[in-house]
Amino acid sequence: METWQGTEALILSGSPEQEVGYVARFLQVHPSVKVVCADSGTRHLAKLHCHPDLIVGDFDSSVCPDIDCERIQLVPEKDDTDTMHALQVVIDRGCTSAWIACATGGRLDHLLSNLSLCEYAWERGCTCRILDAQNELFFVDSDTIELARDDAYKYFSIIPLDYTLHGVSITGAKYPLSDASVTRSTMYTISNEVTASHARIAIKQGRAFIIRSHDRAR
């Protein structure tokens, strides 16, 4: 089977999420995205009425369903997770934008390891976003970004990864900041809101997650 190339991929990870309506809505807006299942991520396909382009996994804790698509069989007892391997594959095949869904329920170690993939992807030139029913998360390093006001996400937060973020400025938001330092252990950058058409977040130095979120699962 020919391997595909693509610039956009959605990776379905294996967390036990019941409500995958947000993934269906994402696929409607991104019809040309390549869909990659990481191991037990295949469990979500039936609800999504979705055919994957690739399945990656070792299937040591789940059975790979009988689906006609390309597969990469991993060996169990490997060092990296199935989701990380799926991300490596889509980056190798040219993806510069990747989303990972069904990655935040269940075990906290899996969740945090999935979040870290955004930093890994960034280091390889790919923008990776984690999506779930209430949140969108991405990684920034010493950068200035704009967040459009968006009814789907009432709040935005800045989560420091490095111990101190230096020179943090926020404009166009309910709680503005000017050239402030924000530390990991006392983060005063949670639950901000876009009040202008766009909020602008500038971080002079430091790595962080930006999270957009809303209160209720949709």
Next chain:
Amino acid sequence: METWQGTEALILSGSPEQEVGYVARFLQVHPSVKVVCADSGTRHLAKLHCHPDLIVGDFDSSVCPDIDCERIQLVPEKDDTDTMHALQVVIDRGCTSAWIACATGGRLDHLLSNLSLCEYAWERGCTCRILDAQNELFFVDSDTIELARDDAYKYFSIIPLDYTLHGVSITGAKYPLSDASVTRSTMYTISNEVTASHARIAIKQGRAFIIRSHDRAR
């Protein structure tokens, strides 16, 4: 009303968790722990048949129930979260061990900000652990710790907070390590298992979360 002093506190945060059996089991094992509700954490009290020692919150998004106990009323639009304020109060009152429950469901920014409280507490001399139905998380800095083999938690993981952990050694475990470097963006320290009576984790330099977890919610 007299304010209490204590060395151990359980903070009930406000995440929308349905299954709080793990909190009930914790309270059975720690009968003298002070129970502190952070704002909508009060929603969990009925299921737990539990009387709190203190309620802290601004109650801008929930109604404080009619419970006869000490209260600290916060002003809305404050900089820190209700859960952080509750933690500050218990540390001020002498707690050197704190657990935070009902802190991992719902919004990712709330979850990550709650996890960061473990580092905040450590900097103030208090050991803080996050508990949920599948996980126990705590913070370490350049330290050596032992994890007893425990049927309640099959797995343990090391999650770097600083970009690189230097000199990581693991013994007594399925995947041993010797004086390795572990980075945040390629963490090969997920889903390890204790094989001896205790696993020993030594980190020469760097801050990290240690997570013990199991696969299914109990």
